[in-house]
Amino acid sequence: MNSPVRAFKAVGGTPRFIARAQGAYLWDADGNRLLDYIGSWGPMILGHNHPAVMAAIQEALSEGLSYGAPTEREVRLAERVREAYPSADLVRFVSSGTEATMSALRLARGYTGRDLIVKFRGNYHGHADSLLVQAGSGLLSGGGGTARSAPSSAGVPQALAELTLVVDYNEPQALKELFERYGEQIAAVIFEPVVGNAGVLVPTPGFLEALHQLTQQYGALLIADEVMTGFRLAKGGAVELLGLKPDLICWGKIIGGGLPVGAYGGRAEIMQQVAPLGPVYQAGTLSGNPLSMAAGLATLKTLFQDPPYARLEAYGKALEEGLLALFTAAGVPVAINRVGSMLTVFFREGPVRTYTDAVTSDTERFKVFFHGLLQQGVYWPPSQFEAAFFSVAHGEDELAKTLEAAEQALKLSATR
Ligand SMILES: *Cc1c(COP(=O)(O)O)cnc(C)c1O
DSSP, X not given: OOSGGGGOTTTOSOOOOEEEEEBTEEEETTSOEEEESSGGGTTXXXXXXXXXXXXXXXXXXXXXXXXXXXXXXXXXXXXXXXXXXXXXXXXXEESXXXXXXXXXXXXXXXXXXXXXXXXXXXXXXXXXXXXXXXXOTTTGGGOOSOOOOEESSTTSOHHHHTTEEEEOTTOHXXXXXXXXXXXXXXXXXXXXXXXXXXXXXXXXXXXXXXXXXXXXXXXXXXXXEOTTTTXXXXXXXXXXXXXXXXXXXXXXXXXXXXXXXXXXXXXXXXHTTBTTTSSBOOOOTTTTOHHHHHHHHHHHHHHHHSOOHHHHHHHHHHHHHHHHHHHHHHTOOOEEEEETXXXXXXXXXXXXXXXXXXXXXXXXXXXXXXXXXXXXXXXXXXXXXXXXXXXXXXXXXXHHHHHHHHHXXXXXXXTO
């Protein structure tokens, strides 16, 4: 097992080993067909094996695997990214979302000459040391106590964890109090502009306003982590959808079309601090890998030529309404949070606005629901605190199949 959430630890049972994929479906090693609501945790917005992406990879494949030298494809992909995110003057490619956020934080520290960073509870930005950190007891919701954070993983030094301040998402007052105490020392605030990694949480306008205003006022950089939401919620991601003005943006997942990739970008004066132009070091043997660039380029080209966002929204709306009707009829309290093609059914009454709200969901009931779906060939994310994703390959048949399976699964979870 090479990444923990795949292990089904949150739901129990044995994870399915996947043998192949096509369109909206996976086939496991026992030959069962599964309707895929994970999409490799985000990248597969065009469905599996999209012909344009596969052809682009094959073409690149015939030209060699990696050169460790600049290529035209990197420039063309960066230009595509900039077309969707006009505020990103310069873009740097790396090999994962983790590398993108880790590098953006180093850049923010280098640019501002400050050490502290701020993250939000329940936001996930990959597994760099500075980001595997949980809140100190005194700080949540403006408690006014000590800000000492703690590592959320073994192996992360306490001294490093204390440089990351953690507050609740969607709590502008807590953020304000944090800035009043530490504002002059804060290099950056990193956030998921729509949260996918606590289940889906939707930012409130007041929260977004506070983020922007406080970072501006105190000279801290605002880093939008669009690794999940970039090119999924709109051509210009959540930045476009919500009209955000971040200083730096991180990408991953969709911009590699299913191959390993990450990227970060922003205003020229900031990005020019990165080596070789500036003093902030960051490098990668496989950065800008030709196959990843080819897959990303074909994916973005396809998305730009035939934007799927209205269709994904229509599918999402029908799925959300269909599920809600089933749960209401069964008398099971749920809150469904959805933005475009990211959806979470929280097993508790709504609204679910913060991480604290999300974690009081009935995870036992979720488990029964998850396994009910899986038995009927619907592969939902194996945790209450993840987003389900769907793709352009999900159509009428898939919608009907999902709602049928959900109705059956609900009978199981209601009679638990
Ligand atoms: C997946 C994800 C990451 C980490 O990306 P990896 O490629 O898994 O390292 C970072 N931020 C967000 C918002 C993500 O969803």
